[in-house]
Amino acid sequence: MSESNTILKLPDQRTATMPKRHYINNEDGLLSWLLTGDHKRIAMLYLMSITVFFFIGGAFAGLIRLELLTPQPDLVSSDTYNKLFTMHGIIMVFLFLVPSVPATIGNFLIPIMVGAKDLAFPKINLLSWYLYVIAGITILTALVLGGVDTGWTFTTPLSTHYLNTHVLTTAVGVFIAGFSSIFTGLNFIVTIHRMRAPGMTWFRMPLFCWAHYAASILMVLGTPVLAITLVLVALERVFGIGVFDPTKGGDPILFQHLFWFYSHPAVYIMILPGMGVISEVISTFSRKRVFGYTAVAFSSVAIALFGFFVWAHHMFIMGVSNYSALVFSLLTMLVAVPSAIKIFNWTFTLQKGSITFETPMLYAFGFMGLFTIGGLTGVFLGALGMDIQLTETYFIVAHFHFVMVGGMLMAFLAGVHFWWPKMTGRMYPESLSKLAAVTTFIGFNLTFLPQFIVGYLGMPRRYHSYPAEYQVLNVLSTAGATVLGVGYMLPVLYLAWSLKYGAIAGNNPWQATGLEWQIQSPPLTPNFIETPIVDYEAYDYEWLARKTEQEVTTVG
Amino acid sequence: MHISPVLWQFLVKWLNASALFPREASTIAPYMDALYFFLLAMTVVGMALVGALILGFSIRYRKARNPVATQVEGSTLLEATWTIIPLALFLVCFVWGALLYFRIYNPPTNAMNIYIVGKQWMWKAEHPGGQHEINALHVPIGRPVQLTMISQDVFHSYSIPDFRVKREVIPGRYTTVWFQATDVGTYHLFCTQYCGTAHSAMIGEITAMTPDDYDKWTRDSTSGMSLAQNGERLFASMGCNACHSGNAAARGPSLAGVYGSKLQLNDGSQVQVTDAYLRDAILNPSQHITAGYAPIMPTYQGQISEDGLIDLVEYIKNMQTNYRVQQTLTTAQSNQAAPVTPEMVKP
């Protein structure tokens, strides 16, 4: 097994068993899960809930693409269609992408990676999950009661005065989800500042932690602005006064500024944790320290900082002054640079490495390619004049799906596969997972590349029907979506299968560095038997080699 | 563009024939497409570079070929390279994009003006001569056309992809965009800002015609009064002429020739009198008092539609003398329509 093209090293399956005690069998009963303070259990609770919401949001995407097979509005009514894309956006953004990596993988791993027994505030962590669930139920309630059709962007005055759908219920749901996010971010920041083990300096932390730290700053500082904006929308809707209504002296552009002040950093909240995953995966499967550790760490923080100053690039054609448009365009170009730096650093991590191509690495490669395209098309949009043609068309839809789905979702899947053995003690079936990864990649490109083209042609977004000459491209896109759907179903199936029938993983099947791989799989509830003392750098494969030489691994 | 014009035309026509690329039907379209191709090229080169590196490294350094990795901390030189080069490229995009943006949103002074009012879920176009169109717009080729747009309800966006222009249409203030059509034909008009149930039905047709055909169309589709004439009627029927009569002791300032001038306000500031100013002054007069006058003008907020405001604005824009104002002072409604060009005085 060790001469082959994989670094996977599993214990002898004839004698291997799961550890006697771990966080899953430590306590029994539903209440022990629902009232847990254990960050690992909370992470699992999150994983199950976001998967449910992912598939609900995905079902809506399927219906949208189905409708768009034909130019005519013939599958559902216009109002229903509007509700479908609104719910798809709200669920995917607030109930899937924002919590995806941080609340599942981040919650599970950050305490372990810094050498702590738990996050700083376990009860707040649990509260965070409950807020998430309540938010999800609230949004589903809005759905069941008849849906909402504001678009996920709640543009005023449409959302305040011109719709009689369940705007208020949805706004309340998103508000609560926002606080779930704020508490998660707060927990991470305090944990990273205050709970690192002896010897774990800032620059010895895995880059995964740096990425989450940066994302947490955004969560903590940006999300409250969304909260107050939703409060104002709700008040205006209920009491009919006009802080966003021009006939009453208000200004709808004020809403745009307040909304995008959060929603632009939100996209970095969504992508930064994914970038953290990629750092870990690329490093492990090249057996090499990430090239330019400091640059990658600082670029995460730079993205967070710059990300606060570019919000009006969503408003270039809305009548903002030409001069503010200039400033925001310039800053948008600046925020693109740290992402480019990361891509190159990851690429050069491969050089002189010893590369293998297990499933997490495949997803990571997919991320790098697709995120590069997505990020560069962002530069298209940041160039003022170009934005005039491209904004509000399918080019935008393609751009953000490239970064969010081709980027973030691939990173999430990379992370789930990479840390699955750690979280569950089991390995997933490798050939099936590789198939799923490739299927996803092909399906994704088929779905979203045609959308760039049809966007430049002029097809607007959020359109129920469209001119006939756009049909071929839409059919390609729907075909791709079908393949993509299959690609996403497969992991659910084989990962569930692996819980019972997967190979026993052992402590460190990937022979990776990082504190999480030095403890058992699944970990004990307090993570460590004794507090680790860290006297080596991150990604120290030489240290790892020395350590494994001296060790005798037993499992059971 | 340093590509030979022949090659460029061929490229564009070929792309368009396969319905993968929009037509270039305005003067700005080639500039937009040039930037687009530059960005596309940058993306393809960037992808190729990253792709080649990943592929190359994956093959050369795969485990079978390189069983032991060499730990490398980093390279400040490389970091600097891939910081500075992308930054430089992005800044080029910034400058180019900014120049294009200013070109599209700053109309030439000789542009003819057409008003657009967007409402759920249709577009109304109002030519100064009084021609009204629904979900359509007729324009001449070879002349710069400025669209002054406003929404009656929610956010919309006026988009003509083949002209490469688009602008948000907002309630409460005018937004403008301009273009000069180059090819006769019909082109898509879309509303691109989600505006409710029938958002995807808020589409229309732009018809670009030769100047002669356009003149003919203008004459054939006049529905009676021009915008300015309608404005004159409103000016009298809503009582504006009572204070803005042009008399020396009038309670309100004379509006003849005020459009385009620099006006001194009573709080000491100076403003440029634009369409937006005129509209705002009608709706929020207390913030737009001309110096030397008392703040007694009532507000017309809620009493006049955007169409009516456009008529009034158009009337005041073309008002060179107070002759017609004086003439209509004694009539509650101006039943005698003024001549098409109000300054043409009938003896």
Add this chain to the structure above:
Amino acid sequence: MHEDHHEVLPQHLHHFATEEQQRETGTFGMWLFLLTEIMFFGGLFFAYLLFRNWYYDAFVAASNQLSIPLGAFNTVMLISSGFCMAVGVWAAEVRKQSLLVIMLILTTFFGLVFIGVKYVEYKEKWELHHIPGAHFDVSQFENPAAYGLKEKPLAPDMAEKTQVFFFLYFAMTGMHALHMIIGVGLLVWLILRARRGAFSSGYVAPIENFGLYWHFVDIVWLFLFPLLYLINRHPLH
């Protein structure tokens, strides 16, 4: 000689190495939470400053409607409650249980008075039809003389903008009052626990952290009061 620093409190949580780490972490967390609150209120402050700039005359006239005496009295109430809270924190640190309880009760008392005065102010607005919405009445601003006021009258379109002022007034003071009510609720809980001696044996973190929260709510009011009540108040002749 380690007795002072290594006494293990019953409230010591297992995932912290030392009690000191637990306490510092808790305080850090509270400061971070207050930062999010600043961003939360920030949106409202931004909207207020924007509209005040646009509709200056309306905002001045509407601001004159607010009662400075009541606002000033409330400010004194809040500062007093803040002082009592600070003394309470000290009392917890030096383990004077009865002083702590008294201070917490006083803090609550001042907080309740504040909320009571706010109720009085809101009720007055209701009676004058200054609550934004369908029943808002601008006549007092268009024709102050008829109400016995010596203000300058506002033009009708500017008078309409007073509604924006009142909307922001209610939104900002309402949000602030909501935070105070939550604070009073927490105070009641703290008083009950303090009476049972929960904070008199060295475990002061909840008192300290609540103190931070309470002082923050105090500071928000110290910004609200001048911005809403005081600036550009011109003397009535």
